[in-house]
Amino acid sequence: LIDSKTQRVLRDKSSNKALFWDEADKKAKPYDECQQPALEGEYEVDGVKYRTAFEIYKEHIKDMTPEWAEEITTVPAATLRQVAEEFGTVALSGDTIEIEGKTFRHRPAAVDIFSGVSRHKHAILTTWSCLMLNLLVGAANSVGGLLGFAPRNHGWIEGNPQAGYDIGIWEDDGFIVGNSFFPGTPSNNYEDIRNNDYTPVDMTLAQLQPLSEDGHFVHVCQSDPERYGTTPIRGLFWYGCNPLKWWGNVDEQIKVFSELEFVVGCDISLNDTSYFTDIMIPEACYLERYDVLPQWYLNHRQPGGLNVPWIVEFWQPVVPAKDDAPGYMDIWGELVWRAGAESNAAFIGTLNAMYRLKEEYALPLDERLDPERFVDSVYKSFIDEEHGLDWFREHGIYTRPRTVDEVYIWDSESAGRIPFYWDFMLEAKEKVEAKVEELDIPWETDDYIPLPEWRPGVDFYAKDEAFDIFPIYYTNAQNTDSWSPQNPWINEINEDDGVTYCIEMNTATAQAKNLASGDTVRLTSMAGYTVEGKLVVTEGIHPECVSTVVGTWDSQSGKMEVARGKGVNIVNLIPGNTAERLDHVVSAFDQVVRAKVEKIS
Structure with missing residues (x-):
């Protein structure tokens, strides 16, 4: 139920849980007590009328017709209607399937997106609009639907959950709390929005963007520090990339790099950015060095699916490194070792924690990083004593079959919801606006809205007819x-x-x-x-x-x-x-x- 004046979710005063209208008892009840929640309609609570979020959503999109979309996308309205009908039909609303004795929703339809949709102004709204289609037909985390990255892992071997991770529940709304992109650690955006201070601590301004995992504002802050009151960096260490070429116009980036006092780079080639680098460190390529967990949890290299096992990979040198170039672990280990005991201890301690090394395999804080020992410790911590460096040298890959609940997290008895109406965006907007007013810095909050829509990018509509491509x-x-x-x-x-x-x-x-x-x-x-x-x-x-x-x-x-x-x-x-x-x-x-x-x- 939504308050029409504030647009906020109506909540139980004692528990702060979201209230639904229960058709069974004809009253508003917390989500986890509601037996027959109303999807549509308007209902009176304590003398005030409230509409359901879905009712508001229908009103919100009523003018976003196929004809409206055709004008923007050039896709014919008839095609859009055909695709919509096919998608809704094949989703098999209400269908279930039995897998290993458990009942799951069966929705053999999915909408997914990647960078083509997300590399734009208002990207959050467009991405959200697309993924909302999965919620409309119940295809999120369903059999045949959109699963995304692996949501749960019981560990890579029975009896050792060291590599494992799991979903949680945000009690106020019953929402599923997932894991960060990597390394499979809990990531609770709802808690961040509720509890964060919102004061920026660096040039990424990440604290003002509680849904972001990217630090792209660093580019603006470096080139225009007065805008946000930030302190530009004077030195840079770039690694395994070509920063001059990855962010907009090259001449703009050349100006930024030219103004830095000291730049160190590390790569296997002397690329464009090398020309603006004071010291270049050569690195061994992946065929010349050791690497640990190259698929590292939830990133792009970890495919999912019921018939796809957990795959624990290992990279090792197949040829000697050219000119004895060091691998990345050798480089970082040497740098922090030379920086002194305190730096080395902090670095090794971070590795022990990040890679969840068991106490018996933890790296000594007072010793330089030994890449082979580190690799050995990680695999022994995550699997067992037998599956260390020597085992992986011989076998290369370790696998374990996935269980049903590691792939499909929602059987008929499992709790958890996915937000349809983003009340937390309004909470974030209120707090962000208060913070930027306090800091006296410019910030756009128009996109902090509870339901998605389409908005054009900066240059989407022509300002000059000559620029038509x-x-x-x-x-x-x-x-x-x-x-x-x-x-x-x-x-x-x-x-x-x-x-x-x-x-x-x-x-x-x-x-x-x-x-x-x-x-x-x-x-x-x-x-x-x-x-x-x-x-x-x-x-x-x-x-x-x-x-x-x-x-x-x-x-x-x-x-x-x-x-x-x-x-x-x-x-x-x-x-x-x-x-x-x-x-x-x-x-x-x-x-x-x-x-x-x-x-x-």
Whole structure:
């Protein structure tokens, strides 16, 4: 039940639990006492009328019709209706299935999203709108529905729960409390919103974004510290990446890096950022070093599913490191050791805790990190004495079958809910607004709303008709991020396919602009930034877009002989240090830009 004046959930005065209207007793009751909760309608409680959250949701979206969506997306309204009907039909509302003696909801339909939806202003609202479809048909955490990352793990061997993790329940609303992306530790956003101080402690401004796991505001704060009263960094240690190329326009980032007093980098290649680095530390690649838990809990490398076992991986050197380059554990171990006993003890203590090492396998705080001993300790802590470094050297991978309740957390007797109406967003808004007023800093809170909707990005609507193209990027099968072209085998594939290193444009759009495959074109964004590349005409791209693979290529480092000049750095078109381009709830960076296209040759 929702208070129409405040938009807040009506709560029991003694327990603070959310109140539902119970059709059985014709009265408002806490969620965990309600036998027959009303989904729709308006009900009187203590002389005041309250509507259900679902009733408000219906009102909220009534004008968001397929015709409305067609104007935004160019997807025909008839297609949208067809997909909606098919999705609702195949979801089999009300169906159940028996697995190993337990009854589960059966919803063989799911909507999932990733970065294509989330790398935009208002990303939280768009992402939420998509995932809400799973809630509407009951497909969240259902058999055949959307499971997401593994929610529960009893440990990697019977009798040893050291590697395990589990869901919890937020009692005020009965919501499931999950785990952080990694390393499988509890992560309670509801508790953070309720109890956090909201005072920023660093340039990520993370305390003002209780739903965020990304620190993207650091880019704005570094380039414009007066805006938020932050202290810019003077030195930087970058590791295994190419920061000049991963965040908007390169020239903007060059200015930021040029103003730093001291920069240390670590990578397997001397990339673009190396030119702005005072000291470079060479690193062994993954085939030349030890690595521990490369799939580490819930990240992208841990697939799920009832018939997919838990897979505990191990990396070890298969060839000697070139020029005896150290691995990352050697590097960090040496750095903190040279920093002194206090630093070393803090570092080793953090590793012992982060990797949940059992007391008998914990690393000594007064000794330098020994990578092989560390790897051995982790696997013995998580499995047993037998399954240490020597066992993994021989076998490589350890597996354990998953149990049903590690995959499907909701049988007919299990508690737990997923929020449909985000009352906690309003609580966060109230506290964030109070804090930024106290700090006298600018902050956007318009997206702190209880129900999702669509809102346009900064450059979605044209301010100049000449800028009529949306540049986008994607990843194909053989490439991963910005380092792929330096691999000679991958580069050969990229060069031979005639597409990967080019700019793709729709056939009809190219004809209208008198362009053809093989033309060299220049894209210019509304910010005045440009990129150039060879055009490929295709039916596989939307008429309003041009696309490239990966989007952060075109390395200019003379030390990357294979990758140099390959591909198009389309991200260069995006202003990267503008606060207005950031989602103020989850720090998503708005990559929607408009560009004009002109033929060079």
